[in-house]
Amino acid sequence: MKVLLYNELNPSTIPGFSKLQQYLEEDNFRSAEVKKIGENLYRAKLNQRDRLLFSIYRYQEENYALILELIKNHAYQDSRFLRQVSSIDEDKIPVISKLEEPTGKQLVYLNPHHNSFNLLDKIISFDDRQQSIYDLHPPLIVIGSAGSGKTALTLEKMKQAIGDVLYVTQSAYLVKNSRDLYYAHHYDNPDQQIDFLSFQEFLESVRVPEGKPVTFQAFQQWFGRYRQGPLKDAHKLFEEFRGVITGPATDKSWLSREDYLNLGVKESIFLAEERELVYDMFEKYLAFLQKEHFYDSNIVSHQYLQYIQPRYDFVVVDEVQDLTNIQLYLIIKSLHETQNFILCGDSNQIVHPNFFSWSKVKSLFYRQNDLQTSDELIRILNTNYRNSPQVTDIANKILKIKNQRFGSIDKESHYLVESNGHNQGEVLFLQDTTSVRKELDSKTRTSTLFAIIVMTADQKPAAQQYFSTPLVFTIQEAKGLEYENIILYNFLSQEESRYREISKGVTLADLDQDIKYARAKDKTDKSLEVYKFYINALYVALTRAVKNLYWIESNPKQPLLDLLGLRNAQESLQLASQNSSLDAWRLEAHKLELQGKQEQAERIRNEILKQKTPGWQVITGSALAELKQKAIEKGDKNARMTLLEYGLVYEDQSIIDSLQKAGFKAAQHPEKSLQLLQQKHYSAYSFKKPDAVLRQVDQYGPDFRNIFNQTPLMVAAWMGNTEVIKALIELGADTEKVDDNGLTPFQIALAQTVRNESYAKKKLADIYEQLEPTSMSIQVDGRLIKLDQHTMEFFMLNLMIAMSYRVMTKKRFYRPAGFSSQDFIDAVQHIPYSILPERRKQRAYLSSILSKNEINKDDKYNRKLFYRVMRGIYVFNPYLALKVEGEWINIYDLLAIDKPVLQ
Numbered sequence: 001m002k003v004l005l006y007n008e009l010n011p012s013t014i015p016g017f018s019k020l021q022q023y024l025e026e027d028n029f030r031s032a033e034v035k036k037i038g039e040n041l042y043r044a045k046l047n048q049r050d051r052l053l054f055s056i057y058r059y060q061e062e063n064y065a066l067i068l069e070l071i072k073n074h075a076y077q078d079s080r081f082l083r084q085v086s087s088i089d090e091d092k093i094p095v096i097s098k099l100e101e102p103t104g105k106q107l108v109y110l111n112p113h114h115n116s117f118n119l120l121d122k123i124i125s126f127d128d129r130q131q132s133i134y135d136l137h138p139p140l141i142v143i144g145s146a147g148s149g150k151t152a153l154t155l156e157k158m159k160q161a162i163g164d165v166l167y168v169t170q171s172a173y174l175v176k177n178s179r180d181l182y183y184a185h186h187y188d189n190p191d192q193q194i195d196f197l198s199f200q201e202f203l204e205s206v207r208v209p210e211g212k213p214v215t216f217q218a219f220q221q222w223f224g225r226y227r228q229g230p231l232k233d234a235h236k237l238f239e240e241f242r243g244v245i246t247g248p249a250t251d252k253s254w255l256s257r258e259d260y261l262n263l264g265v266k267e268s269i270f271l272a273e274e275r276e277l278v279y280d281m282f283e284k285y286l287a288f289l290q291k292e293h294f295y296d297s298n299i300v301s302h303q304y305l306q307y308i309q310p311r312y313d314f315v316v317v318d319e320v321q322d323l324t325n326i327q328l329y330l331i332i333k334s335l336h337e338t339q340n341f342i343l344c345g346d347s348n349q350i351v352h353p354n355f356f357s358w359s360k361v362k363s364l365f366y367r368q369n370d371l372q373t374s375d376e377l378i379r380i381l382n383t384n385y386r387n388s389p390q391v392t393d394i395a396n397k398i399l400k401i402k403n404q405r406f407g408s409i410d411k412e413s414h415y416l417v418e419s420n421g422h423n424q425g426e427v428l429f430l431q432d433t434t435s436v437r438k439e440l441d442s443k444t445r446t447s448t449l450f451a452i453i454v455m456t457a458d459q460k461p462a463a464q465q466y467f468s469t470p471l472v473f474t475i476q477e478a479k480g481l482e483y484e485n486i487i488l489y490n491f492l493s494q495e496e497s498r499y500r501e502i503s504k505g506v507t508l509a510d511l512d513q514d515i516k517y518a519r520a521k522d523k524t525d526k527s528l529e530v531y532k533f534y535i536n537a538l539y540v541a542l543t544r545a546v547k548n549l550y551w552i553e554s555n556p557k558q559p560l561l562d563l564l565g566l567r568n569a570q571e572s573l574q575l576a577s578q579n580s581s582l583d584a585w586r587l588e589a590h591k592l593e594l595q596g597k598q599e600q601a602e603r604i605r606n607e608i609l610k611q612k613t614p615g616w617q618v619i620t621g622s623a624l625a626e627l628k629q630k631a632i633e634k635g636d637k638n639a640r641m642t643l644l645e646y647g648l649v650y651e652d653q654s655i656i657d658s659l660q661k662a663g664f665k666a667a668q669h670p671e672k673s674l675q676l677l678q679q680k681h682y683s684a685y686s687f688k689k690p691d692a693v694l695r696q697v698d699q700y701g702p703d704f705r706n707i708f709n710q711t712p713l714m715v716a717a718w719m720g721n722t723e724v725i726k727a728l729i730e731l732g733a734d735t736e737k738v739d740d741n742g743l744t745p746f747q748i749a750l751a752q753t754v755r756n757e758s759y760a761k762k763k764l765a766d767i768y769e770q771l772e773p774t775s776m777s778i779q780v781d782g783r784l785i786k787l788d789q790h791t792m793e794f795f796m797l798n799l800m801i802a803m804s805y806r807v808m809t810k811k812r813f814y815r816p817a818g819f820s821s822q823d824f825i826d827a828v829q830h831i832p833y834s835i836l837p838e839r840r841k842q843r844a845y846l847s848s849i850l851s852k853n854e855i856n857k858d859d860k861y862n863r864k865l866f867y868r869v870m871r872g873i874y875v876f877n878p879y880l881a882l883k884v885e886g887e888w889i890n891i892y893d894l895l896a897i898d899k900p901v902l903q
């Protein structure tokens with residue numbers, strides 16, 4: 001077999017590597033002393049002490065050994081790839097003499113010219129073009145179609161950066177995805193400090209703006225009042241405000257009326273005669289923002305130019321085409337050295353007319369600095385790793401038509417795409433007949449692998465009339481999604497005249513030629529921007545299909561379809577029935593929710609999962625106040641029992657005390673009552689098998705609240721039920737919800753760890769990673785800081801929250817109450833090595849984190865988490881706020897503990 005090396009490894013630092021390499025190449029497993037120690041994980045022996053860890057993959061009928069890691073001195077516990085394997089007794093594992101059969105693990109692509117590979121969530125071998133970009137120094141602009149590896153490449157490139165690094169993009173979903181890819185397989189780089197932020201978070205990290213960001217939904221609601229006027233299209237107006245009036249200028253918050261009226265025909269989506277009215281509306285919009293406490297991120301970006309300080313050594317901006325000039329400008333201002341950036345994006349994917357062009361981006365940078373010439377700055381990726389060649393072929397034809405008809409928007413936006421071809425599929429062109437619709441609907445309605453895309457929200461009802469799947473998207477919603485199969489429903493027939501206009505004058509012979517850089521044929525065409533939207537929309541819609549495209553049109557005889565080679569529409573089709581499990585649907589709902597696609601997620605929950613709202617009353621807020629009154633003042637026995645249970649669940653001593661005082665007997669024996677409580681309410685969580693809990697989840701969804709306002713994940717964490725936790729996480733249970741004590745499931749598990757040695761030793765290692773949120777958003781000095789899960793500050797803050805109730809209560813007689821290093825030492829003593837290595841449990845280390853993050857300490861990385869009340873005693877910074885379920889809340893209010901007064 002061939003041997004490839006992970007790019008982070010240096011063979012010259014691996015003792016005896018060449019000998020071992022030779023053994024592996026000769027398939028001589030015996031001499032290499034290969035042993036299988038995990039799922040597709042093998043170790044080979046370098047010498048008495050050191051081991052090499054590798055995986056075996058196949059590519060084009062050949063086996064490859066992919067060397068992942070050097071294990072020094074038997075220290076398997078430090079391995080990035082073996083975290084879940086608690087201990088390895090090498091002597092008990094037999095040596096494999098040869099590889100028995102093909103491993104079945106296939107690589108998508110392998111570059112024959114390289115003997116190393118990169119790794120994110122999966123193995124990546126860069127193609128030549130990717131590799132050449134990977135080898136370049138910033139500044140760089142990476143342009144490429146959807147699925148060409150822009151994100152993968154830039155993330156790998158980011159690993160080379162040193163110092164303070166920012167990854168920023170518009171979509172919060174993409175941020176989370178990229179962060180998870182970056183740290184996949186426990187990647188760790190001590191030379192960098194990275195912020196993964198959405199643009200909104202980036203703004204908040206400069207200063208948390210007052211109010212909430214204005215959303216299209218809020219805008220649309222407000223605009224509804226003006227529907228009677230001549231301007232009818234809320235979306236178009238919103239785009240004009242954001243993309244034209246507030247977005248482009250960097251020297252003012254918005255264009256004056258005069259500037260706006262004087263814009264050229266290609267700089268606005270409204271006709272000259274409409275602009276007065278548009279500007280009138282814009283002024284009303286400004287008043288609306290102020291009155292309703294919304295903010296427009298463009299306007300705020302401009303205001304923030306006065307506050308922004310250089311603080312990053314390296315910046316990556318992903319999907320840059322979704323940002324406006326002023327937003328990008330603000331980001332650049334956060335760099336110490338202007339050239340240390342990578343931008344990536346794809347202007348063919350713009351489905352809102354924001355007048356983005358690469359030349360504008362370039363000129364923004366040139367104004368900043370004398371950067372290199374444009375050709376050096378921009379690199380284009382053109383192999384597509386996502387779509388089938390059949391889909392890519394149609395996508396390329398669309399790019400050619402766009403180029404022929406409108407010329408190149410700029411030199412950088414015209415390129416064709418090659419398919420990597422590992423996914424084969426087909427494009428089916430269908431007539432919009434009853435039989436086609438029925439066949440498609442009946443065979444795909446319960447499949448998560450089929451989605452329908454229409455152009456606008458107005459067209460959704462027509463599609464929904466015939467297709468009952470919840471997965472119906474407008475083009476705006478479909479951006480960034482991908483499905484194995486896409487159904488395009490009357491995409492052209494609904495807008496026939498526009499698409500006729502788009503294909504006007506383009507001939508089949510034109511499409512035979514290669515794409516070339518050219519100006520538009522008709523330079524005075526006023527509607528270029530509008531048409532660009534339609535052609536981009538089509539491009540985005542069909543490139544959502546990973547494999548197959550089902551293209552249905554009521555009028556299949558259209559010039560554009562002709563050009564695409566779609567001529568004889570089938571009037572019927574036969575499909576095999578496609579069904580997805582309920583679990584697959586649950587995951588789909590979860591994924592869509594994370595991406596902000598509430599409508600489809602709700603429909604899945606209501607129509608497919610048939611989730612119900614629980615019939616019981618949840619005790620929280622006013623219901624708790626009523627219960628207290630009924631129990632204590634009115635002496636109602638049932639109420640007393642329920643209140644006692646509530647008090648026990650939340651360890652609320654004041655409730656238990658008051659019930660004792662009121663003479664309620666059960667309150668005299670809390671231990672016994674706790675046992676009874678568990679039997680009564682948590683029996684489903686006491687079985688190893690998760691079935692009983694999952695039956696409830698089937699009914700109410702994974703995040704329903706029980707009567708004590710706990711989600712299933714909180715209870716499972718409390719009980720330490722590993723299997724239930726795993727099952728819930730697989731179904732997408734939310735790790736960031738909080739209970740009435742303000743604790744997340746992760747903090748509940750930490751609290752149990754502190755109080756229970758066996759929980760710490762036996763349970764925690766299995767559930768820790770599942771429960772741990774990827775980050776925690778805190779606000780200090782009016783700025784957002786995102787504490788990533790792998791920082792010690794994240795751990796200490798969560799632990800302190802988990803202990804707060806007990807420590808603050810236990811010590812309430814000592815003044816002042818607070819945490820000492822000893823509290824932390826006690827708390828972490830039984831935590832397994834895989835979670836917290838010994839060096840991080842040392843007093844000196846724990847004290848250093850406390851003191852480094854004390855509000856008055858002068859340290860660049862001071863997160864100002866703690867306030868020192870006296871020597872060695874710390875409490876939370878009284879001004880610290882946490883983002884809980886989207887809202888900022890002061891930590892003392894969240895945990896309902898007394899706030900200290902600052903000296």
Ligand SMILES: Nc1ncnc2c1ncn2[C@@H]1O[C@H](COP(=O)(O)OP(=O)(O)OP(=O)(O)O)[C@@H](O)[C@H]1O
Pocket residue numbers: 108109123124125126127130144145146147148149150151152153346385386480
């Ligand atoms: N050389 C490669 N070998 C194998 N897989 C690759 C390679 N390059 C990229 N991929 C894979 O292709 C998929 C698409 O890559 P990525 O998400 O980085 O594309 P993108 O250009 O950022 O797409 P989009 O614009 O849709 O976000 C990913 O799963 C990535 O791992």
